[in-house]
Amino acid sequence: xxxxxxxxLKQQKGxxxxxxxxxxxGVSRTAVWKAIRRLREDGYTIEAxxxxxxxxxxxxxxxxxxxxxxxxxTKKAGQRLFFFDKVDSTNNKAKQLAExxxxxxxxxxxxxxxxxxxxxGRQWLSPKGTGIWxxxxxxxxxxxxxxxxxxLVAALAVSEGIAVATGLKTGIKWPNDIVMNGKxxxxxxxxxxxxxxxxxxxxxxxxxxxxxxxxxxxxxSTATSLALEGKQPVKRSRLxxxxxxxxxxxxxxxxxxxxxxxxxxxxxxxxxxCNRQVxxxxxxxxxxxxxxxxxxxxxxxxxxxxxxxxxxxxGEVSVRGIYGYV
Amino acid sequence: xxxxxxxxLKQQKGxxxxxxxxxxxGVSRTAVWKAIRRLREDGYTIEAxxxxxxxxxxxxxxxxxxxxxxxxxTKKAGQRLFFFDKVDSTNNKAKQLAExxxxxxxxxxxxxxxxxxxxxGRQWLSPKGTGIWxxxxxxxxxxxxxxxxxxLVAALAVSEGIAVATGLKTGIKWPNDIVMNGKxxxxxxxxxxxxxxxxxxxxxxxxxxxxxxxxxxxxxSTATSLALEGKQPVKRSRLxxxxxxxxxxxxxxxxxxxxxxxxxxxxxxxxxxCNRQVxxxxxxxxxxxxxxxxxxxxxxxxxxxxxxxxxxxxGEVSVRGIYGYV
Numbered sequence: 001x002x003x004x005x006x007x008x009l010k011q012q013k014g015x016x017x018x019x020x021x022x023x024x025x026g027v028s029r030t031a032v033w034k035a036i037r038r039l040r041e042d043g044y045t046i047e048a049x050x051x052x053x054x055x056x057x058x059x060x061x062x063x064x065x066x067x068x069x070x071x072x073x074t075k076k077a078g079q080r081l082f083f084f085d086k087v088d089s090t091n092n093k094a095k096q097l098a099e100x101x102x103x104x105x106x107x108x109x110x111x112x113x114x115x116x117x118x119x120x121g122r123q124w125l126s127p128k129g130t131g132i133w134x135x136x137x138x139x140x141x142x143x144x145x146x147x148x149x150x151x152l153v154a155a156l157a158v159s160e161g162i163a164v165a166t167g168l169k170t171g172i173k174w175p176n177d178i179v180m181n182g183k184x185x186x187x188x189x190x191x192x193x194x195x196x197x198x199x200x201x202x203x204x205x206x207x208x209x210x211x212x213x214x215x216x217x218x219x220x221s222t223a224t225s226l227a228l229e230g231k232q233p234v235k236r237s238r239l240x241x242x243x244x245x246x247x248x249x250x251x252x253x254x255x256x257x258x259x260x261x262x263x264x265x266x267x268x269x270x271x272x273x274c275n276r277q278v279x280x281x282x283x284x285x286x287x288x289x290x291x292x293x294x295x296x297x298x299x300x301x302x303x304x305x306x307x308x309x310x311x312x313x314x315g316e317v318s319v320r321g322i323y324g325y326v
Numbered sequence: 327x328x329x330x331x332x333x334x335l336k337q338q339k340g341x342x343x344x345x346x347x348x349x350x351x352g353v354s355r356t357a358v359w360k361a362i363r364r365l366r367e368d369g370y371t372i373e374a375x376x377x378x379x380x381x382x383x384x385x386x387x388x389x390x391x392x393x394x395x396x397x398x399x400t401k402k403a404g405q406r407l408f409f410f411d412k413v414d415s416t417n418n419k420a421k422q423l424a425e426x427x428x429x430x431x432x433x434x435x436x437x438x439x440x441x442x443x444x445x446x447g448r449q450w451l452s453p454k455g456t457g458i459w460x461x462x463x464x465x466x467x468x469x470x471x472x473x474x475x476x477x478l479v480a481a482l483a484v485s486e487g488i489a490v491a492t493g494l495k496t497g498i499k500w501p502n503d504i505v506m507n508g509k510x511x512x513x514x515x516x517x518x519x520x521x522x523x524x525x526x527x528x529x530x531x532x533x534x535x536x537x538x539x540x541x542x543x544x545x546x547s548t549a550t551s552l553a554l555e556g557k558q559p560v561k562r563s564r565l566x567x568x569x570x571x572x573x574x575x576x577x578x579x580x581x582x583x584x585x586x587x588x589x590x591x592x593x594x595x596x597x598x599x600c601n602r603q604v605x606x607x608x609x610x611x612x613x614x615x616x617x618x619x620x621x622x623x624x625x626x627x628x629x630x631x632x633x634x635x636x637x638x639x640x641g642e643v644s645v646r647g648i649y650g651y652v
Contacts, residue, residue: 099418119521144520145470145471189522191521191526192519192520193519194518195515195516196445196515196516197474
């Protein structure tokens with residue numbers, strides 16, 4: 001009911017009377033009034049004027065299941081939605097839900113994570129009220145090897161979703177960090193469960209520093225947020241919507257070939273370490289070279305000093321380079 | 327304490343006095359007596375003779391954490407052990423434990439599963455007291471593609487472990503069923519979790535019909551048990567031990583090359599559908615051919631009517647054939 005009333009108020013330009021609402025939704029005036037009260041408790045500013053009715057004022061950064069449901073006009077991604085105030089990590093929650101049979105496109109969003117996960121077991125800071133911490137459950141009919149590229153598709157979608165929602169131009173640091181001015185805005189952690197060589201499910205976890213104003217000292221020099229870069233707050237619900245819309249477009253292109261044939265040009269355009277000197281850190285020793293962007297399998301092509309080109313696989317190496325998006 | 331006393335009694339040929347036990351273990355006579363009582367409750371027959379002490383009679387099919395710990399002389403597999411009376415499925419439990427950080431080699435054993443899993447979401451019947459339902463957590467430093475072969479290594483280990491414990495000669499039906507006289511004795515279900523293209527953990531689930539006397543009508547013609555085939559009951563704890571011992575040997579050989587180079591000969595020797603007519607069922611249509619066994623990547627080589635050889639991948643197809651181990 002709360003979500004339905006929210007959607008009616010959003011569609012209405014001016015005021016909408018309680019009587020009209022109760023007629024449209026086939027519920028009592030009291031039910032309408034109770035839902036309005038609960039929406040206000042969620043943080044919405046709803047003006048009420050005698051003889052005219054209700055009007056939704058700018059809702060700021062309201063972040064709730066009802067708000068997300070009212071805003072997500074996707075085909076599949078997020079249409080099945082789980083919103084939590086607090087989880088250990090959205091990836092863990094998404095894996096549990098996937099194990100329990102939740103379908104392709106299921107989205108887990110949390111206001112805060114108490115054990116957010118970064119790469120290689122590192123912690124990911126996820127304070128309340130400032131970021132987007134979410135995980136998408138996918139069940140693509142491709143091979144596990146092909147699915148390794150999904151993390152690059154997600155990076156593209158986050159970069160594009162940010163551009164649509166905020167106008168900010170972000171870069172991708174291979175394989176899947178989103179950066180601005182040399183600092184990290186977003187991390188992506190993809191996990192996959194396979195059963196006898198078939199994909200059972202993939203979980204794409206996305207963490208974005210949105211309205212963070214301060215970072216702890218140890219990451220201050222390497223982390224940034226959209227609010228810090230754009231000098232204004234960002235509505236998280238709308239950003240989730242623009243990211244998922246971009247995701248659905250890129251994902252459809254990706255599934256046509258089950259590789260990055262149709263996306264590598266755009267990915268390389270956004271890649272901050274493209275045509276730049278990089279250092280490839282391998283366990284057996286590091287070397288410097290010029291990165292020429294990814295191939296259709298998402299591997300980074302690096303030309304070494306002797307003009308030979310190395311094909312660098314994700315997971316095998318770390319790549320360091322001087323970057324910064326101009 | 328229970329496990330320690332059990333091991334002392336097992337090592338002793340004749341009688342062992344309560345005084346000797348309390349001295350060896352540095353505990354009171356009362357503590358010894360209490361542990362003996364609890365072992366009896368677990369199903370052990372422990373004779374007690376005045377002035378001589380305790381003696382462990384044949385322990386039958388005692389199946390417990392203490393019994394397994396006293397019997398498992400492996401290097402790693404099962405040295406970290408979780409024994410449950412009842413779980414949904416040992417694979418699920420193993421995945422949860424792996425997510426919680428349990429190490430390589432962790433073993434989950436359950437007396438019964440209420441939601442045992444077969445391939446492609448099928449149910450696996452796991453009644454109490456009659457079978458081995460267990461899952462091994464692995465964290466190998468290989469690629470996800472290489473890990474797909476682990477399920478064939480496990481099949482070898484089960485077949486060999488059964489041979490050592492019971493003398494029964496079982497066959498392998500590609501890729502990983504264990505069969506006798508054309509009926510299935512054991513199924514294996516391998517799941518893997520990868521994080522950004524690296525293996526986080528693999529869970530190898532093994533279900534063996536050990537002392538089952540009756541099967542439901544719908545699987546009567548396709549399922550069998552070791553007790554039915556060998557005409558005598560089998561001790562499950564000892565069978566777990568012989569399987570894990572075989573596992574450690576084969577696994578070490580496998581890890582040398584991260585493929586089946588060193589194991590394919592033995593695998594093919596046990597393969598019931600080797601040098602026999604098989605039908606390869608592909609989604610796009612089935613065809614008949616002669617199977618020549620696996621290659622070093624675990625793929626089945628099938629010669630078609632026109633003498634060309636198809637390389638059949640697990641997961642892609644089902645293989646049907648007339649089999650039976652001679």
